Amino acid sequence: NAGVTQTPKFRVLKTGQSMTLLCAQDMNHEYMYWYRQDPGMGLRLIHYSVGEGTTAKGEVPDGYNVSRLKKQNFLLGLESAAPSQTSVYFCASTKKVGSGNQPQHFGDGTRLSIL
Amino acid sequence: SQQGEEDPQALSIQEGENATMNCSYKTSINNLQWYRQNSGRGLVHLILIRSNEREKHSGRLRVTLDTSKKSSSLLITASRAADTASYFCATSSGGGATNKLIFGTGTLLAVQP
Numbered sequence: 001n002a003g004v005t006q007t008p009k010f011r012v013l014k015t016g017q018s019m020t021l022l023c024a025q026d027m028n029h030e031y032m033y034w035y036r037q038d039p040g041m042g043l044r045l046i047h048y049s050v051g052e053g054t055t056a057k058g059e060v061p062d063g064y065n066v067s068r069l070k071k072q073n074f075l076l077g078l079e080s081a082a083p084s085q086t087s088v089y090f091c092a093s094t095k096k097v098g099s100g101n102q103p104q105h106f107g108d109g110t111r112l113s114i115l
Numbered sequence: 116s117q118q119g120e121e122d123p124q125a126l127s128i129q130e131g132e133n134a135t136m137n138c139s140y141k142t143s144i145n146n147l148q149w150y151r152q153n154s155g156r157g158l159v160h161l162i163l164i165r166s167n168e169r170e171k172h173s174g175r176l177r178v179t180l181d182t183s184k185k186s187s188s189l190l191i192t193a194s195r196a197a198d199t200a201s202y203f204c205a206t207s208s209g210g211g212a213t214n215k216l217i218f219g220t221g222t223l224l225a226v227q228p
Contacts, residue, residue, distance in 0.1 A: 004157070031213065031214050033215070033216075035218075040220060041220060042203060042218040042219055042220040042221055043158070043203070043218040044218075045215060045216075045217075048213065048215060050212070050213055056213075058215070090157055090158070092158075094214050096214070097214075099145070100145050100146070100207055100212075100214050101145065101146050101163060101165055101207075102163075102214055103148060103160035103163055104148075104158075104160065104214070104216060105160070106150075106157035106158040106159070107157050108155075108156050108157045109155075109156070109157055
C-alpha cells in the first residue's frame with residue numbers, strides 16, 4: 001500500500017516549456033487535490049477533483065490545467081512554464097464522507113524549478 | 116487567501132519541554148486539522164477536531180478548539196528531537212461536498228537534544 005505517489009520528484013524546466021506532474025493513489029479515494037507550497041505561504045490549492053472525469057478550480061488555478069481520467073490518477077499540467085511557478089507541488093487525496101470530517105493523505109511532493 | 120494564521124512562526128525548545136502552537140481562522144468551520152511536515156517530505160495528518168468538540172488528545176498531542184474566538188492550539192508534551200518539523204493547521208468548511216482544506220502558514224518547531 002503505497003498511499004499517494006508523485007512523479008517526478010524533481011524537475012528543472014526552462015521558461016515556456018511544458019510538463020505534466022503525475023499523482024497516483026491506491027486508497028480508492030474519491031477526492032484528489034493539487035497544492036503548491038511556497039516559502040512563508042503554507043499550502044495553496046490549485047485544482048481539485050471530486051471524482052473521475054470532474055475537476056474544479058482552487059485558489060490559484062491560473063497557468064495550470066488538470067485531468068482525472070482514472071479514479072486513481074490526477075494529472076497537473078503546466079502548458080507554458082513561468083519562473084513564478086517555481087515551487088513545491090503536493091498532491092493529496094481523501095475519502096468521500098458526507099460530514100467532510102476526513103484527513104487528507106499527501107505525497108512527498110515534486111520540486112519544480114523554472115529557469 | 117490563507118484562512119489560518121499560526122503563532123509563533125518559529126519555536127525553539129529543549130528536549131523534554133512542552134511546545135504550544137496557536138492557530139486563528141476567519142470563517143465558520145466543520146473541522147480543524149493539524150498536520151506535521153518533516154523537511155523535504157509531505158504533510159502527515161496528526162489530529163482532527165470537529166467544530167462541536169472543544170478538546171482532543173492523541174498520545175502526546177492535545178488540541179483545543181474555541182469556535183467563539185476562532186482559534187485552536189496544539190500542545191506537544193515532553194517533546195523529542197524527532198518532533199522537529201513544521202506544523203500546519205488547516206480548516207474545512209462547507210460540509211463534505213469537496214473536503215477542501217485551507218492551510219495556515221505554519222510553525223517551525225526545533226527541538227534541541
